[in-house]
Amino acid sequence: MSAYDKLKQLGIELTKPATPAANYLPIKKSGNNIYISGQLSANANGLIKGTMGKDITIEDGQIAAKLCAISIFSQIVHNANIELDDIKSFVKLTILVSSTPEFINHHLVANGASDFIVEILGDKGKHARAAFGVSALPLGAVVEIEAVIEV
Amino acid sequence: MSAYDKLKQLGIELTKPATPAANYLPIKKSGNNIYISGQLSANANGLIKGTMGKDITIEDGQIAAKLCAISIFSQIVHNANIELDDIKSFVKLTILVSSTPEFINHHLVANGASDFIVEILGDKGKHARAAFGVSALPLGAVVEIEAVIEV
Amino acid sequence: MSAYDKLKQLGIELTKPATPAANYLPIKKSGNNIYISGQLSANANGLIKGTMGKDITIEDGQIAAKLCAISIFSQIVHNANIELDDIKSFVKLTILVSSTPEFINHHLVANGASDFIVEILGDKGKHARAAFGVSALPLGAVVEIEAVIEV
Numbered sequence: 001m002s003a004y005d006k007l008k009q010l011g012i013e014l015t016k017p018a019t020p021a022a023n024y025l026p027i028k029k030s031g032n033n034i035y036i037s038g039q040l041s042a043n044a045n046g047l048i049k050g051t052m053g054k055d056i057t058i059e060d061g062q063i064a065a066k067l068c069a070i071s072i073f074s075q076i077v078h079n080a081n082i083e084l085d086d087i088k089s090f091v092k093l094t095i096l097v098s099s100t101p102e103f104i105n106h107h108l109v110a111n112g113a114s115d116f117i118v119e120i121l122g123d124k125g126k127h128a129r130a131a132f133g134v135s136a137l138p139l140g141a142v143v144e145i146e147a148v149i150e151v
Numbered sequence: 152m153s154a155y156d157k158l159k160q161l162g163i164e165l166t167k168p169a170t171p172a173a174n175y176l177p178i179k180k181s182g183n184n185i186y187i188s189g190q191l192s193a194n195a196n197g198l199i200k201g202t203m204g205k206d207i208t209i210e211d212g213q214i215a216a217k218l219c220a221i222s223i224f225s226q227i228v229h230n231a232n233i234e235l236d237d238i239k240s241f242v243k244l245t246i247l248v249s250s251t252p253e254f255i256n257h258h259l260v261a262n263g264a265s266d267f268i269v270e271i272l273g274d275k276g277k278h279a280r281a282a283f284g285v286s287a288l289p290l291g292a293v294v295e296i297e298a299v300i301e302v
Numbered sequence: 303m304s305a306y307d308k309l310k311q312l313g314i315e316l317t318k319p320a321t322p323a324a325n326y327l328p329i330k331k332s333g334n335n336i337y338i339s340g341q342l343s344a345n346a347n348g349l350i351k352g353t354m355g356k357d358i359t360i361e362d363g364q365i366a367a368k369l370c371a372i373s374i375f376s377q378i379v380h381n382a383n384i385e386l387d388d389i390k391s392f393v394k395l396t397i398l399v400s401s402t403p404e405f406i407n408h409h410l411v412a413n414g415a416s417d418f419i420v421e422i423l424g425d426k427g428k429h430a431r432a433a434f435g436v437s438a439l440p441l442g443a444v445v446e447i448e449a450v451i452e453v
Contacts, residue, residue: 022262023269028279030242030301031183032333038281051252091332096283099437100252101353101402107440111324118325128330130340130448132398133437135250135284138258146281150332173413174420179430181393181452182334189432202403247434251403286401286435289409297432 003084003120007073014074015044027080033091034080034149039071040141049140052133053103056142062112065095068145069113073120082151090117090127091148098142099133106131113145154235154271158224165225166195178231184242185231185300190222191292200291203284204254207293213263216246219296220264224271233302241268241278242299249293250284257282264296305386305422309375316376317346329382335393336382336451341373342443351442354435355405358444364414367397370447371415375422384453392419392429393450400444401435408433415447 007014020026020037028035041048041064048064050056056064076082095110097103110131117125127147137144158165171177171188179186192199192215199215201207207215227233246261248254261282268276278298288295309316322328322339330337343350343366350366352358358366378384397412399405412433419427429449439446 022258023265023277024244024261024280025277026279028240028242028277030240030299035243035279035299037279038283089330089332091330092337093326094281096281098252098284101286101400101438104438104440104442106438107324110326114325126325126327126330128328128337128339128448129326130396130398130446132340132439132446133400135286135403135437136252136255136257137283138255140255144281144283146279148332148337173409174416174428175395175412175431176428177430179391179393179428181391181450186394186430186450188430189434245432247432249435252437286437287403287406287408288434289406291406295432295434297430 006120012070014077016078017071017074026075032150034151036072036075036147038144038146039068040138041067041143043067047139047141050142051098051100052109052142053100058105058108061109061142064143065109065112066116068143069116072145072147087121087124087149087151089150090121090125091150093127093129094146095129095131096134096137096144097131098137103133106133109143157271163221165228167229168222168225177226183301185302187223187226187298189295189297190219191289192218192294194218198290198292201293202249202251203260203293204251209256209259212260212293215294216260216263216296217267219294220267223296223298238272238275238300238302240301241272241276242301244278244280245297246280246282247285247288247295248282249288254284257284260294308422314372316379318380319373319376328377334452336453338374338377338449340446340448341370342440343369343445345369349441349443352444353400353402354411354444355402360407360410363411363444366445367411367414368418370445371418374447374449389423389426389451389453391452392423392427393452395429395431396448397431397433398436398439398446399433400439405435408435411445
């Protein structure tokens with residue numbers, strides 16, 4: 001089953017992402033790698049805002065991380081013009097989690113993104129990653145994820 | 152107009168940066184990419200210190216980010232021995248903003264660097280980026296930026 | 303003297319690391335680069351937990367950073383199946399330090415890793431790096447380090 005079919009089966013549509021309102025790019029190619037700018041947790045209704053350890057449950061944090069992964073897919077398809085099945089390899093994720101100093105389950109939040117990417121892409125979706133707590137994220141988002149893929 | 156002429160017009164001189172006092176390098180080449188170590192916000196008078204959301208305005212945060220970008224240029228010219236006009240592409244910026252948990256305008260601070268790089272380098276200066284809040288930065292700096300460029 | 307002999311002289315053994323319990327990889331190769339996932343500060347007795355500026359001294363923070371570097375070496379040897387002497391170059395470290403907003407010596411903590419890597423690998427161990435404070439790390443670790451190497 002193609003990545004596209006798997007997404008369809010899950011009822012996930014990769015809508016065209018908004019263009020950055022500033023002097024940077026959503027994706028940048030360098031050699032065989034594509035760097036995807038930090039994607040904030042958001043769905044069709046807007047940003048998922050909050051702080052882990054304060055007002056977001058682990059489950060909702062994982063959903064937020066999954067939404068970042070969906071946005072990464074959208075950037076790849078719409079702005080890098082690469083079909084998901086043509087990705088050679090997911091190289092690396094950096095998972096930034098807005099959290100209190102007491103919260104120590106950033107890795108569980110990160111799994112929301114890692115699990116989803118591997119569910120859709122299989123083995124080539126397996127990546128290196130780092131997850132950690134940040135004091136806050138742009139516009140109050142609860143999760144931000146940047147990625148490097150190989151094409 | 153060359154990048155050098157644009158800098159001159161803005162009255163910006165790329166002075167030779169201090170050598171790191173520890174066992175790391177200001178720049179490291181790998182293949183066609185150059186990784187530039189995190190540059191702290193500083194001018195000729197020393198570090199720009201502080202915390203966004205506490206004692207630094209957005210405007211001053213943007214100036215701090217621009218100063219990091221100037222330091223990145225200085226590293227490229229003086230330590231990688233590459234003229235700005237010979238940069239093939241700015242690939243990625245990671246913009247670390249020392250900030251309180253309440254501050255959510257890291258992207259606006261980051262624009263101080265992104266806008267300046269694109270002003271000097273034009274389209275090839277456009278980059279992927281991630282910006283986020285950190286609990287604090289070395290020596291109390293308000294902004295730190297690391298970069299990957301392609302030559 | 304080989305890297306292996308230097309480690310032996312220091313009484314450091316590179317034990318096989320635990321397999322990640324989630325859908326990500328400890329290392330991922332892309333072209334000539336290997337990305338090593340964020341390694342938490344740990345020794346044979348478990349994680350080194352804490353927060354710089356609160357309950358960990360600079361010296362103990364440096365030991366924690368060195369332990370992350372040892373784990374990076376273990377990942378390279380056991381999971382990338384590359385001998386330390388076959389590393390072409392250490393490219394980059396990202397050093398995440400769990401710390402209070404008042405702590406500003408992340409660079410000194412980072413030196414615990416940078417010094418050790420250069421001690422073992424010599425000049426080819428010299429790397430670009432960024433060090434900064436994070437609100438917290440997975441499972442309460444005090445330091446997490448991710449790396450990019452070239453082979």
